[in-house]
Amino acid sequence: MKIKHFIAAAATIPFMMNAQQVMTPEIMWTLNRLGVQSVSPDHQSLIYKISKTDLKTEKSNSETFWLDLSGKANKLDLGKKSLIQWDKNGIYALENKQIFLSKDSGKTWTEFYSIGYVDNIVISPDGKKVAFSKAVHIEDLLGKDKYKDLPKTTAQIYTDLNHRHWDAFNEGSYNHVFTVNISESVDKAKDLLEGKAYDSPQKPFGGAEDFVWSPDSSQLLYVSKKKSGAEYAQSTNTDIYCYDLASGVTKNITEGMMGYDVNPKFSPDGKFLLWNSMERDGFEADKNDIMIMDWKAMKSENLTKAWDESVTGDVSWSADAKSIYFTSAFRGTKQLFSVDVKNKTVKQITKGDFDINEIVLENKGKLWVTKTDINHNADLFEVDSKGVLKQITDINKDNYSKLVQGRSELKMVKTTDGKEMGVWFHYPPNFDPNKKYPTLVYCQGGPQSGLTQFFSTRWNFALMAANGYIVVAPNRRGMPGWGVKWNEAISGDWGGQPIKDYLSATDFAKTLPYVDGNRVAAVGASYGGYSVFMLAGVHENRFKTFIAHDGLFDMKSWYGTTEELWFANWDLGGNYWQKPTPKAYSDFNPSNFVDKWNRPIMVIQGGIDFRVPYEQGQEAFQAAKLKGLKTKFLYFPNENHWVLHPQNGLVWQREFFEWLKETL
Numbered sequence: 001m002k003i004k005h006f007i008a009a010a011a012t013i014p015f016m017m018n019a020q021q022v023m024t025p026e027i028m029w030t031l032n033r034l035g036v037q038s039v040s041p042d043h044q045s046l047i048y049k050i051s052k053t054d055l056k057t058e059k060s061n062s063e064t065f066w067l068d069l070s071g072k073a074n075k076l077d078l079g080k081k082s083l084i085q086w087d088k089n090g091i092y093a094l095e096n097k098q099i100f101l102s103k104d105s106g107k108t109w110t111e112f113y114s115i116g117y118v119d120n121i122v123i124s125p126d127g128k129k130v131a132f133s134k135a136v137h138i139e140d141l142l143g144k145d146k147y148k149d150l151p152k153t154t155a156q157i158y159t160d161l162n163h164r165h166w167d168a169f170n171e172g173s174y175n176h177v178f179t180v181n182i183s184e185s186v187d188k189a190k191d192l193l194e195g196k197a198y199d200s201p202q203k204p205f206g207g208a209e210d211f212v213w214s215p216d217s218s219q220l221l222y223v224s225k226k227k228s229g230a231e232y233a234q235s236t237n238t239d240i241y242c243y244d245l246a247s248g249v250t251k252n253i254t255e256g257m258m259g260y261d262v263n264p265k266f267s268p269d270g271k272f273l274l275w276n277s278m279e280r281d282g283f284e285a286d287k288n289d290i291m292i293m294d295w296k297a298m299k300s301e302n303l304t305k306a307w308d309e310s311v312t313g314d315v316s317w318s319a320d321a322k323s324i325y326f327t328s329a330f331r332g333t334k335q336l337f338s339v340d341v342k343n344k345t346v347k348q349i350t351k352g353d354f355d356i357n358e359i360v361l362e363n364k365g366k367l368w369v370t371k372t373d374i375n376h377n378a379d380l381f382e383v384d385s386k387g388v389l390k391q392i393t394d395i396n397k398d399n400y401s402k403l404v405q406g407r408s409e410l411k412m413v414k415t416t417d418g419k420e421m422g423v424w425f426h427y428p429p430n431f432d433p434n435k436k437y438p439t440l441v442y443c444q445g446g447p448q449s450g451l452t453q454f455f456s457t458r459w460n461f462a463l464m465a466a467n468g469y470i471v472v473a474p475n476r477r478g479m480p481g482w483g484v485k486w487n488e489a490i491s492g493d494w495g496g497q498p499i500k501d502y503l504s505a506t507d508f509a510k511t512l513p514y515v516d517g518n519r520v521a522a523v524g525a526s527y528g529g530y531s532v533f534m535l536a537g538v539h540e541n542r543f544k545t546f547i548a549h550d551g552l553f554d555m556k557s558w559y560g561t562t563e564e565l566w567f568a569n570w571d572l573g574g575n576y577w578q579k580p581t582p583k584a585y586s587d588f589n590p591s592n593f594v595d596k597w598n599r600p601i602m603v604i605q606g607g608i609d610f611r612v613p614y615e616q617g618q619e620a621f622q623a624a625k626l627k628g629l630k631t632k633f634l635y636f637p638n639e640n641h642w643v644l645h646p647q648n649g650l651v652w653q654r655e656f657f658e659w660l661k662e663t664l
Helices: 025-029 229-233 397-401 461-466 484-488 497-510 527-538 555-559 565-572 590-596 614-626 646-663
Strands: 033-039 045-054 059-068 073-075 082-087 090-095 098-102 110-114 119-123 129-137 173-181 211-213 219-224 239-244 250-252 261-266 272-277 289-294 299-302 315-317 323-330 333-340 346-348 355-363 366-373 376-383 389-391 408-414 420-426 437-443 470-474 515-525 545-549 601-606 631-636
Touching: 025 461, 025 646, 033 082, 033 355, 033 376, 082 119, 090 119, 119 211, 129 211, 173 219, 211 261, 219 261, 229 565, 239 261, 261 315, 272 315, 289 323, 315 355, 323 355, 355 376, 408 497, 420 461, 420 497, 437 461, 437 497, 437 527, 461 470, 470 497, 497 515, 497 527, 515 527, 515 646, 527 545, 527 590, 545 646, 555 565, 555 614, 590 614, 601 614, 601 646, 614 631, 631 646
Parallel strands: 333 355, 437 470, 437 515, 515 545, 545 601, 601 631
Antiparallel strands: 033 045, 045 059, 059 073, 082 090, 090 098, 098 110, 119 129, 129 173, 211 219, 219 239, 239 250, 261 272, 272 289, 289 299, 315 323, 323 333, 333 346, 355 366, 366 376, 376 389, 408 420, 420 470
């Protein structure tokens, strides 16, 4: 007998289980969300925001609070001001085109500097200079820019690659960093990348973390990949540059370091600079290490070189500059670590079935961090030196009190090559081991992103479990947190051992008495979507139905249409015309196995996803339909590789569960 599902097209009446609700898409999307805005320079207090999504308007409503170390929070009315930073000079905030400064904890404000419409403002430590970024027109790539007499033309003219990235076409403008003395008007600001077709902050996600002032305010450090066109599209060689305001000279302080070099942060005493670094050009999921540089001697060293993991999360200095705290994927979770600057010893601080995400502040040996698990969105927690956690905020207390939640368990499963693989099992609320449950095998994207205790508004394991499913989430080859070798093993082997790992997890799950082995689905996005397409051709009747979101279907056509070619070159082993041709285009190409597709398949695709373009989803849907399979194509014209609009998110969830109800 099929389990009933409670996500309907007009889900207005909450389902009650033991007089409590279970998670629904509407509840999930309207949970309060916490964001730390700024921390006081003495680490005695912070300002944070609680936001909530209005599903009708798709806008976020928010309130701002002042929180001290005692845990007491008071509402803070900033009016229309948005915080910029908080340092020894006071609190800086922006309203319209004007920067304001408060020296009395936000009680009164004075005009500081008229900045205009710019992005990512950072004020110097001495309070006398401002750095900011803004888009600068460098190239005439639009027809209307090249031909001024044709203002209505929609033509776009390109002679090189990197003509589109993530979800936007290059229209000839680039992010540039500027500096200006507050004694001068903003039109006197110095463009540090003047005339160059380079970006800083980096597109598509870089922000104010991409540039930082030196402690004496005499230099500005910024992150940039000073490449363009095809060279840009095939390289990850991002460097940190130091611009000296007095001399006007720019120096590449990471010259010769060929991978990503990002996230520069000075120590509290100003003696050292840290940054995240990857060694190999083109390998975007290379081991991520913490580098430090003696700022006076300009000598650097790798603090985590000997550590057999990759730093995948937040990084922060200790107050005494003797240690560096960081978060990283570890054994299916994300934990808090420290590394000793002097002896390079890495220490794990926290342990448990949760994720430590943002490192907010340190005070007298105690840290404030944000923590999540699959049932709970981010809240602030205090962590002592022994890793004991104490909850500080509880922004969804009332919401959670009405929900009955499931539990999670990490099981170790033997793979086909004799390895031990961690596999998360997420169980429905009020789980009964004497019953049999339909099961979802979740395929993670990345492919080298951590499968941990995250809380997502799309792949939300609590929501899946609340609908009566057991979720099986394998930490297959390519996952960080299980050693560098395990993480790197997926490159060049997408359709090999990682797919066997999914099958091993599936076969193990089917041996459990509470798993209905006849009702198992494979679901996933990105590389997870690729995995679903691949599994559909090799599963040998293990699965009853499939759901793939933004999955790679045909590797040859994907190579010809994706934008970040460094990723394709590294992970696939190169292009499809080289000899010998990589297995990615033959043995590991899902489109080559369509003849073996024999189960219903739902395909989801974003219209402005340039990482995995629209045609990949269209090809898969068309193939399934022409084979006579039950299929569905869910298309979002205004979504990229993710689903960011709340109402689109609700449609995604409703269609997801409707498909499972029909086919599983």
